[in-house]
Amino acid sequence: xxxxxxxxxxxxxxxxxxxxxxxxxxxxxxxxxxxxxxxxxxxxxxxxxxxxxxxxxxxxxxxxxxxxxxxxxxxxxxxxxxxxxxxxxxxxxxxxxxxxxxxxxxxxxxxxxxxxxxxxxxxxxxxxxxxxxxxxxxxxxxxxxxxxxxxxxxxxxxxxxxxxxxxxxxxxxxxxxxxxxxxxxxxxxxxxxxxxxxxxxxxxxxxxxxxxxxxxxxxxxxxxxxxxxxxxxxxxxxxxxxxxxxxxxxxxxxxxxxxxxxxxxxxxxxxxxxxxxxxxxxxxxxxxxxxxxxxxxxxxxxxxxxxxxxxxxxxxxxxxxxxxxxxxxxxxxxxxxxxxxxxxxxxxxxxxxxxxxxxxxxxxxxxxxxxxxxxxxxxxxxxxxxxxxxxxxxxxxxxxxxxxxxxxxxxxxxxxxxxxxxxxxxxxxxxxxxxxxxxxxxxxxxxxxxxxxxxxxxxxxxxxxxxxxxxxxxxxxxxx
Amino acid sequence: xxxxxxxxxxxxxxxxxxxxxxxxxxxxxxxxxxxxxxxxxxxxxxxxxxxxxxxxxxxxxxxxxxxxxxxxxxxxxxxxxxxxxxxxxxxxxxxxxxxxxxxxxxxxxxxxxxxxxxxxxxxxxxxxxxxxxxxxxxxxxxxxxxxxxxxxxxxxxxxxxxxxxxxxxxxxxxxxxxxxxxxxxxxxxxxxxxxxxxxxxxxxxxxxxxxxxxxxxxxxxxxxxxxxxxxxxxxxxxxxxxxxxxxxxxxxxxxxxxxxxxxxxxxxxxxxxxxxxxxxxxxxxxxxxxxxxxxxxxxxxxxxxxxxxxxxxxxxxxxxxxxxxxxxxxxxxxxxxxxxxxxxxxxxxxxxxxxxxxxxxxxxxxxxxxxxxxxxxxxxxxxxxxxxxxxxxxxxxxxxxxxxxxxxxxxxxxxxxxxxxxxxxxxxxxxxxxxxxxxxxxxxxxxxxxxxxxxxxxxxxxxxxxxxxxxxxxxxxxxxxxxxxxxxxxxx
Numbered sequence: 001x002x003x004x005x006x007x008x009x010x011x012x013x014x015x016x017x018x019x020x021x022x023x024x025x026x027x028x029x030x031x032x033x034x035x036x037x038x039x040x041x042x043x044x045x046x047x048x049x050x051x052x053x054x055x056x057x058x059x060x061x062x063x064x065x066x067x068x069x070x071x072x073x074x075x076x077x078x079x080x081x082x083x084x085x086x087x088x089x090x091x092x093x094x095x096x097x098x099x100x101x102x103x104x105x106x107x108x109x110x111x112x113x114x115x116x117x118x119x120x121x122x123x124x125x126x127x128x129x130x131x132x133x134x135x136x137x138x139x140x141x142x143x144x145x146x147x148x149x150x151x152x153x154x155x156x157x158x159x160x161x162x163x164x165x166x167x168x169x170x171x172x173x174x175x176x177x178x179x180x181x182x183x184x185x186x187x188x189x190x191x192x193x194x195x196x197x198x199x200x201x202x203x204x205x206x207x208x209x210x211x212x213x214x215x216x217x218x219x220x221x222x223x224x225x226x227x228x229x230x231x232x233x234x235x236x237x238x239x240x241x242x243x244x245x246x247x248x249x250x251x252x253x254x255x256x257x258x259x260x261x262x263x264x265x266x267x268x269x270x271x272x273x274x275x276x277x278x279x280x281x282x283x284x285x286x287x288x289x290x291x292x293x294x295x296x297x298x299x300x301x302x303x304x305x306x307x308x309x310x311x312x313x314x315x316x317x318x319x320x321x322x323x324x325x326x327x328x329x330x331x332x333x334x335x336x337x338x339x340x341x342x343x344x345x346x347x348x349x350x351x352x353x354x355x356x357x358x359x360x361x362x363x364x365x366x367x368x369x370x371x372x373x374x375x376x377x378x379x380x381x382x383x384x385x386x387x388x389x390x391x392x393x394x395x396x397x398x399x400x401x402x403x404x405x406x407x408x409x410x411x412x413x414x415x416x417x418x419x420x421x422x423x424x425x426x427x428x429x430x431x432x433x434x435x436x437x438x439x440x441x442x443x444x445x446x447x448x449x450x451x452x453x454x455x456x457x458x459x460x461x462x463x464x465x466x467x468x469x470x471x472x473x474x475x476x477x478x479x480x
Numbered sequence: 481x482x483x484x485x486x487x488x489x490x491x492x493x494x495x496x497x498x499x500x501x502x503x504x505x506x507x508x509x510x511x512x513x514x515x516x517x518x519x520x521x522x523x524x525x526x527x528x529x530x531x532x533x534x535x536x537x538x539x540x541x542x543x544x545x546x547x548x549x550x551x552x553x554x555x556x557x558x559x560x561x562x563x564x565x566x567x568x569x570x571x572x573x574x575x576x577x578x579x580x581x582x583x584x585x586x587x588x589x590x591x592x593x594x595x596x597x598x599x600x601x602x603x604x605x606x607x608x609x610x611x612x613x614x615x616x617x618x619x620x621x622x623x624x625x626x627x628x629x630x631x632x633x634x635x636x637x638x639x640x641x642x643x644x645x646x647x648x649x650x651x652x653x654x655x656x657x658x659x660x661x662x663x664x665x666x667x668x669x670x671x672x673x674x675x676x677x678x679x680x681x682x683x684x685x686x687x688x689x690x691x692x693x694x695x696x697x698x699x700x701x702x703x704x705x706x707x708x709x710x711x712x713x714x715x716x717x718x719x720x721x722x723x724x725x726x727x728x729x730x731x732x733x734x735x736x737x738x739x740x741x742x743x744x745x746x747x748x749x750x751x752x753x754x755x756x757x758x759x760x761x762x763x764x765x766x767x768x769x770x771x772x773x774x775x776x777x778x779x780x781x782x783x784x785x786x787x788x789x790x791x792x793x794x795x796x797x798x799x800x801x802x803x804x805x806x807x808x809x810x811x812x813x814x815x816x817x818x819x820x821x822x823x824x825x826x827x828x829x830x831x832x833x834x835x836x837x838x839x840x841x842x843x844x845x846x847x848x849x850x851x852x853x854x855x856x857x858x859x860x861x862x863x864x865x866x867x868x869x870x871x872x873x874x875x876x877x878x879x880x881x882x883x884x885x886x887x888x889x890x891x892x893x894x895x896x897x898x899x900x901x902x903x904x905x906x907x908x909x910x911x912x913x914x915x916x917x918x919x920x921x922x923x924x925x926x927x928x929x930x931x932x933x934x935x936x937x938x939x940x941x942x943x944x945x946x947x948x949x950x951x952x953x954x955x956x957x958x959x960x961x962x963x964x965x966x967x968x969x970x971x972x
Contacts, residue, residue: 074543075543076542076543082542082543084542089542092542094536094541094542094543095536096536098543193545194543194544195543195544198542198543201770201771202770230545230547230771231545231546231548231772232770232771232772232773310765311575311577311587311765311767313586314577314579314586314587315540315542315584315585316542317579317581317586319581319584319636320539320541320584321541321542333629334581334628334629338579358765361577361766362763362765363763363765366766366767370767
């Protein structure tokens with residue numbers, strides 16, 4: 001049994017293809033582990049909002065060979081609860097499956113479980129879920145990061161071989177960093193958003209949370225491409241390669257001063273510096289670059305994302321699906337039904353962002369907030385474009401700290417928002433970025449973020465793979 | 481065409497309202513006759529059972545995304561071309577945010593400050609803009625109130641939700657209720673000719689709101705305007721606008737001020753009620769729809785739209801007048817009812833030596849009056865060839881006008897060849913001569929009273945005498961010749 005736990009998803013798929021492992025055996029192995037966590041409730045990690053009852057029937061040979069997949073709650077999965085971590089969608093069963101999940105399914109991945117998350121992906125600690133907090137498998141008193149905290153914790157703990165998450169301002173990369181796994185946010189448009197319950201449409205992007213870089217490449221390969229159901233999706237310009245690079249000879253890495261000094265915890269900076277030293281040993285040239293507007297990124301993000309969210313979440317009104325308040329005692333009119341449904345159905349952080357966004361779009365304030373934030377966004381994209389004239393890839397710490405204690409930042413939204421300081425600029429620019437574990441600080445994982453120009457995923461994955469080999473991070477300490 | 485007498489009506493209204501001049505702008509919503517909805521693949525609904533033409537997208541289910549309908553953009557470009565608008569190389573969809581049960585996403589996707597088409601003109605009214613958007617669902621309120629407040633329940637049918645709409649906004653160039661309805665008729669035939677919409681007001685595929693203000697005649701500054709919503713027939717548009725002009729005029733004459741508000745006209749009672757005041761106006765929190773890319777118009781799209789353009793009614797009326805010398809009235813009738821116009825031009829192609837105006841009269845008067853409501857001549861049993869032959873036979877006096885009408889009735893009933901019908905029914909024109917003179921003499925004898933009155937100068941009294949002759953001759957007699965003989969025999 002423990003042999004199976006040692007296999008990466010790619011290795012498991014290969015073993016199934018070679019006939020040395022049965023897909024059913026693999027699925028049952030992970031299903032029982034996930035079910036145990038689900039059954040443990042508060043005493044477990046609380047990674048899941050739903051776990052499959054049984055293994056799927058035998059299917060034709062496929063590239064992913066039946067490897068089980070954990071999927072973030074906010075992806076619509078036909079007939080399976082898809083609640084985006086919210087009371088307002090409790091028990092909601094979509095009539096269709098999200099394109100990204102459908103593509104992985106078509107490639108042979110089997111839906112193992114739905115993972116817990118911050119409500120509507122709003123959060124950096126997975127403490128904002130209507131279905132309870134998720135715990136970090138490295139230290140259960142600490143958060144796993146968020147919003148894809150259930151996906152990250154499940155992969156780190158070996159409760160799922162790999163997982164699908166989404167990243168709006170860091171929601172794949174930051175929990176991957178805090179849980180010591182790999183998380184990739186692809187180029188905006190690389191993967192269809194159809195069927196992802198939207199948080200901020202111009203930023204949301206699906207991506208893999210995996211044990212290693214090759215698994216991230218493998219999952220990415222089976223998700224990318226134009227989808228006629230998503231007008232913003234794009235054809236991926238080349239095949240996604242499974243990375244094999246061991247060296248970084250001639251690769252120019254840029255370290256933005258704005259994202260690698262002030263506000264970053266000492267232990268995180270030490271691990272980051274050690275990773276840079278590895279890169280140089282592998283032949284990379286490391287230099288400093290400037291992202292002059294990066295310090296404004298967080299402010300712009302917390303205008304734009306809530307603005308879009310305030311509109312995206314308007315459909316949760318109790319009329320057609322999900323929760324409707326007061327069915328028992330009959331609200332007196334439409335407005336009261338709307339108000340009470342949304343009052344009872346949304347959590348505090350979601351309400352805060354709806355109010356922020358509504359304000360930012362209000363008549364008379366639009367230019368000062370939304371308009372200005374869009375201009376900052378354009379400047380940030382320009383900063384990256386200029387930096388990529390000088391360097392091939394940009395490296396930063398993924399998060400300013402290691403995993404923090406449960407409850408530590410729940411009363412201080414601004415402190416919570418600072419978790420995304422290093423990841424938000426790439427989200428605003430729409431460019432791909434990956435987080436890989438680069439060491440431990442006080443026994444907790446530290447993430448290294450590598451970002452590249454739009455659609456440079458192959459280069460990004462190759463560099464991440466070479467560094468991963470050199471760093472040789474041991475994630476087994478988190479397995480349950 | 482309509483334009484000339486419209487301005488006469490405008491001045492009539494200005495006189496009617498005395499010191500005040502109405503200034504009216506129109507906003508027209510046109511449901512586009514695409515196969516599928518604006519942002520999803522659902523077929524458009526024509527009275528199907530409720531909520532059967534829906535999907536995840538038009539129900540606003542979580543995770544669904546809109547994709548713009550290329551055919552709707554194509555139709556939008558055709559409308560822009562027909563109105564002489566500037567086609568924007570790049571236009572943007574925005575979200576218009578407000579809560580209502582007929583709006584499943586909590587926002588309507590609509591174009592805002594960068595619409596598909598800008599400017600233009602149709603007839604005597606300038607166009608401000610044309611943009612694309614999606615229709616809302618249909619709400620039915622159950623219970624006494626008939627409105628959402630106080631109803632026992634409100635039922636939503638999402639079949640209509642997401643139907644593509646083009647919104648056409650005019651400049652405030654309209655000066656009277658009559659001009660508004662005349663102009664709307666011109667717009668309707670233009671859109672119908674383009675084939676972009678069913679343009680049926682009763683069924684809601686053409687809907688009109690009016691922005692109305694009054695100002696002292698001669699003043700340059702505009703008064704405070706009100707918006708009168710959703711008048712669903714040409715008659716209601718005239719009545720609604722007239723009622724609102726009267727309401728505002730009374731306020732102004734009493735020394736009051738018109739307040740800016742959105743109004744509802746109840747055609748049953750004629751009452752105008754306020755839907756919401758300026759203070760209650762929604763803050764729609766418009767922002768660019770992040771789920772859609774800007775609409776970028778390229779050469780190919782413009783060429784495709786141009787290729788689908790047909791001759792528009794105003795241009796056709798002008799051509800029929802200029803090239804064929806038709807009267808303004810005939811030209812407009814044939815241009816505005818394109819089925820008649822097509823039939824006319826086909827018949828003219830067969831029998832080019834018939835006078836165009838005579839043929840036009842046969843098509844626009846004789847044939848049109850004999851067609852059942854809504855039936856196009858092309859759907860009848862009469863062919864353009866047959867009608868052209870008939871008109872030629874009448875023109876060459878081989879058959880009388882009256883007998884020609886009988887032949888047309890026969891053609892409509894059974895089809896066939898006019899010459900054959902004339903032969904079979906014995907409808908050939910009579911030889912002028914003794915036969916007819918004798919029949920006239922007999923008719924005078926049989927209608928002695930009438931004959932006496934004609935002799936005394938009562939021209940109208942000839943009716944019964946001519947009628948007698950026509951009965952006797954089965955309508956074959958030439959009416960002019962009969963009258964001549966009557967007068968001759970009576971010596972007057």
